Amino acid sequence: MQTAPFDYYRPETVAEAVDLLTSVEGSRAIAGGHSLLPAMKLRVANPPALVDLSLIEGLTGITQNGDSLMIGALTSHAAVAASDVVKAACPVLADTASHIGDPQVRNRGTIGGSLAHADPAADYPTLMKAIGATIHITGGGGGERSFSADDFFVDLFTTGLAAGELVTAVEVPVMGTGQSGAYIKHRHPASSYAVVGVAAIVTVEGGSCTAAAIGIGGVTGKPERAASAEAALVGQEPSNDSIVAAAATVGDDLANPIGDLYASGEFRVHLASVLTKRVLAEAFGQPAD
Ligand SMILES: Cc1cc2nc3c(=O)[nH]c(=O)nc-3n(C[C@H](O)[C@H](O)[C@H](O)COP(=O)(O)OP(=O)(O)OC[C@H]3O[C@@H](n4cnc5c(N)ncnc54)[C@H](O)[C@@H]3O)c2cc1C
Missing domain, CATH: 3.30.43.10 (Uridine Diphospho-n-acetylenolpyruvylglucosamine Reductase, domain 2)
Incomplete structure (x- = not known):
């Protein structure tokens, strides 16, 4: 070819x-x-x-500025996975990067390219949605703007980027006290892409869940937040019962699931619910049921 x-x-x-x-x-x-x-x-x-873009200086590297990590668009998946700064400030991000494709893909592929490409089966978009990332862009005349991950992903392979605009950096919040996260995917056996991937970021204070963000990728054209499951968790003590109840609502927020020869839309919604249970158990540090 x-x-x-x-x-x-x-x-x-x-x-x-x-x-x-x-x-x-x-x-x-x-x-x-x-x-x-x-x-x-x-x-x-x-x-x-x-x-x-590979010769452009200043688009590669990871820095921590107070409560956020700034990751240059050309930073490879391997660099994110290996970064001690990322491992300390946002372990779920390093872990997610370490499961993208294979070593060749991780050494060449970039975080900016993955987000701009907006493949519904990609791992970073799902995590960015749950984690509340900000995507920084430069366009004509040096004009700069930023998107929340919620607004950046528009549809299948479609983002809010206009012609001529470049992703320059991705800003990720540092995990706060009581906050933890996890990402789990059901891998496509040929490529390692996510057939379905689920990311969860939860906060536990005084024994109860005070905030939850769940991103689901691979089911619809763009990553979605499982808002019903998030609402079901807040105010609850993390337990197998609260996790199972939250995961049971995931299908409510996944309208028009996509299917292909490997997995029907209906199966993807089912997988999303199963993976939500597992990812919440991991994020809360609960034994998986
Ligand atoms: C065999 C294989 C397995 C893979 N497995 C996985 C997997 O398990 N999980 C996963 O998430 N991904 C997977 N990928 C995809 C991989 O992560 C890609 O590297 C990534 O999606 C795209 O990044 P890139 O830097 O290679 O972008 P490119 O291929 O160079 O570009 C992709 C698109 O983004 C645009 N673009 C690139 N950079 C920018 C920028 N800074 N600003 C604006 N637009 C830009 C390009 O114009 C193009 O449209 C796999 C790929 C292969 C080949």
């Missing part, structure tokens, strides 16, 4: 990259290339020009 011919640009600044993306018709940014190149080889995507 070969790609169609394309022109290739290697800008050294974000401004230059944005300039190229707005002036060269049909051009696409390329970061790790682990989603875009397979699509080009299958001729599902045929951009006439690629704007390679």
Whole structure:
């Protein structure tokens, strides 16, 4: 499988990259290339020009600024998984990154590319939704804006990014006192992508759950919050009963599930409920039923 011919640009600044993306018709940014190149080889995507972001300084790396982690868009999955800063401040993020694809995918794929691609089977979007991440963007004229993860993911492979805009960084809150999180996916056996993935971030204070955020990926076109399950948990003491009751409501927030040859929509909703039980048990530190 070969790609169609394309022109290739290697800008050294974000401004230059944005300039190229707005002036060269049909051009696409390329970061790790682990989603875009397979699509080009299958001729599902045929951009006439690629704007390679890899030489741009300042888009790679992880820093902690008080209560948040700032992760450059070009930071690889492997770097997130191995980062001591991430492991200490947001262990669920390092753990999620460590289960993406295989070593080659983790060494080349980037967090910005994964979010911009918005594959419903990807792991980061589901976690970002539960964790309350902010996605930072630069566009034409150096204009900057930010999206909450809730607003960024619009539909299947569709985000709020406008033409010529680049994801520059992802901001993730540091886990607070009493807060913990977990992410579990049912892996597709061929690719390791999530058939369904569920992320939970919970806060327990004085023995009861005071906040819960649950993200569900792989069931609908974009990651969804399981709002009914979240509401069912708040005010409850974490227990097998409260977890089972919350997980039973997950289907209420998953309208129009998608199905394919591997898993029907109905099966994906079922999996979402089963995985919600498991992920909540892990997040609350309860034995799984
Ligand atoms: C065999 C295999 C297994 C995989 N398994 C998993 C898995 O288990 N879980 C998972 O989540 N993912 C998986 N992936 C996908 C992988 O994580 C990709 O690397 C990731 O989704 C895309 O990141 P990238 O840097 O490679 O982006 P690219 O492929 O370079 O780009 C993807 C898209 O994002 C755009 N883009 C890239 N960077 C930016 C930016 N900074 N701003 C704006 N737009 C941008 C590009 O224009 C393109 O449209 C797998 C991929 C392969 C090939």
